Amino acid sequence: IxxxxxxxxxxxxxxxxxxxxxxxxxxxxxxxxxxxxxxxxxxxxxxxxxxxxxxxxxxxxxxxxxxxxxxxxxxxxxxxxxxxxxxxxxxxxxxxxxxxxxxxxxxxxxxxxxxxxxxxxxxxxxxxxxxxxxxxxxxxxxxxxxxxxxxxxxxxxxxxxxxxAMLNVNGEKMGKSLGNFRTLGDALAQYGPRPLRLAMLQAHYRSLMELSDETMKGAIGGIERIDAFFRRMLGADIQETSIDTEAKDRFMSAMNNDLGSPDAIAVVFETINSGNAALDDKNIKEASMALTTVSELLEVLGLSKDTVDSDEEIDSLVSEREAARASRDFATADRIRDILKDRNIEIEDTPNGPLWRKI
Structure with missing residues (x-):
């Protein structure tokens, strides 16, 4: 097991x-x-x-x-x-x-x-x-x-x-005697593998890690940012090309410095921000470079984009809603939004089209 x-x-x-x-x-x-x-x-x-x-x-x-x-x-x-x-x-x-x-x-x-x-x-x-x-x-x-x-x-x-270093659970050292003992299976079932992995990588391995709902809320939000970035690039038909060597060098420098995963992850999110900004400015070359870079760095960290979030049914509903909005059928658009909300899917309307994420 x-x-x-x-x-x-x-x-x-x-x-x-x-x-x-x-x-x-x-x-x-x-x-x-x-x-x-x-x-x-x-x-x-x-x-x-x-x-x-x-x-x-x-x-x-x-x-x-x-x-x-x-x-x-x-x-x-x-x-x-x-x-x-x-x-x-x-x-x-x-x-x-x-x-x-x-x-x-x-x-x-x-x-x-x-x-x-x-x-x-x-x-x-x-x-x-x-x-x-x-x-x-x-x-x-x-x-x-x-x-x-x-x-x-x-x-x-x-x-x-x-x-x-050791693992704390809600401010206390984890232990059976304290009744706060958690197994890996417990944590995976509650939070999912990618958010849990991100949370651990955001704490340096020699630093105490705090496993709490607040910590995991931040990690889940981080994974949502990553997946939203890929969905946005996919929606704009951005293709992977060459890597940003400056960002890659900073990433490698962080990892070579006593496995500095927190600083390495910071490079990933900085690149996501620059990629989104490039897409806003319709700078396809820079957006493509950011997509390539983020893909490669996440592969190193074991945090590659979640293919499950490309669910065809959800994409189809989002497209139907977009068509309804374009024809000014707002009642249908609102109904589809409510359907997606019931499935814990949130839609964000952006200048480059709608983005969805799990909540």
């Missing part, structure tokens, strides 16, 4: 969907490498642990010193007094009743949390892969420990780390 929802949301399928249970041998190989590098030690009856002192820059990803991290870890690890350092973490946990178990050189047990991701990433992507993503709450300890395991075992890991 979740995979289907991601597809509806416009997320491309990954090349791999690995299962950790299929990579236990790779995990054991990395732990063996850590022993060989002097970065791991065994505690009898507990398992194998990573020695954080073996990595000189441990804490670099979290942006904190080892001493700062050590102070915050004291209370959390009070029950594991056999560890050499409060920050040391499990690579392999000794078997406990009722838990899944695999054989290893250090006895039956299961992998630690972080080694699973390291083994799968290195096996499928290789050393020095480009981007590792995740929520900001995973930067420490999970991502810091992934980096430590891979580098201490002689591998290079991710070149770039992208940590996304």
């Amino acid at each position: 979740y995979i289907d929802q991601l597809r509806e949301f416009g997320v491309a399928d990954p090349d791999f969907r690995p299962l950790a249970t299929e990579y236990v041998e790779e995990m054991l190989a990395i732990i063996t490498q850590l022993f060989e590098q002097g970065a791991a030690y065994e505690i009898e009856g507990h398992g194998v642990y990573f020695d954080v002192d073996s990595l000189a820059d441990y804490g670099a990803l979290a942006g904190r010193t080892v001493n700062e991290l050590r102070e915050s870890a004291q209370a959390r690890v009070a029950s594991e007094e056999d560890k050499q350092d409060p920050l040391d973490f499990a690579l392999w946990k000794s078997a406990k009743p009722g838990e899944p178990t695999w054989d290893s050189p250090w006895g039956p047990g299961r992998p630690g949390w972080h080694i699973e991701c390291v083994a799968m990433s290195l096996h499928l992507l290789g050393d020095g892969f480009d981007i590792h993503g995740g929520g900001s709450d995973l930067a420490f300890p999970h991502h810091e420990n992934e980096r430590a395991e891979s580098e201490a075992s002689g591998h290079s890991f991710a070149r770039y780390w992208m940590h996304s």
Whole structure:
């Protein structure tokens, strides 16, 4: 179900969907490498642990010193007094009743949390892969420990780390305990995939996103502006030609600056405004360039125009209304407007003909 929802949301399928249970041998190989590098030690009856002192820059990803991290870890690890350092973490946990178990050189047990991701990433992507993503709450300890395991075992890991901020719902952090938990399916059903995608892109990935009716009202309005632009260009028989290289360069500059999607979307709407203004001035060349540019940039963002809004029946009713107005049959024109209104369709009469949108 979740995979289907991601597809509806416009997320491309990954090349791999690995299962950790299929990579236990790779995990054991990395732990063996850590022993060989002097970065791991065994505690009898507990398992194998990573020695954080073996990595000189441990804490670099979290942006904190080892001493700062050590102070915050004291209370959390009070029950594991056999560890050499409060920050040391499990690579392999000794078997406990009722838990899944695999054989290893250090006895039956299961992998630690972080080694699973390291083994799968290195096996499928290789050393020095480009981007590792995740929520900001995973930067420490999970991502810091992934980096430590891979580098201490002689591998290079991710070149770039992208940590996304949390989601607020109506001013509060989303959580089951607060009763404001929302699934992707809930949001898609209520708002639709394109408005939801636009709302997320309008918030920088490292900034807190507010999911509220007000936020989504703005996003729905944004999608309506996009679709109205395409309908207007279609109605005026504007064809796509060459792209506005200046607008494209500004868009790419924004996206290249830490995935600056809010600034990139601003370029899209600025181009929509200039395209509408060009059509008002009957500047067909500029209008065509704007249409081409908006089409290409929206394709990058996964926000391409909605073909559903080109509903033939609605277009036919709008044409009938326009013909009635031209013959001064205003009663028929008003009746058709009311029919469309009942279908949540709003008509805007412009110098270049009528435009309609869903409300």
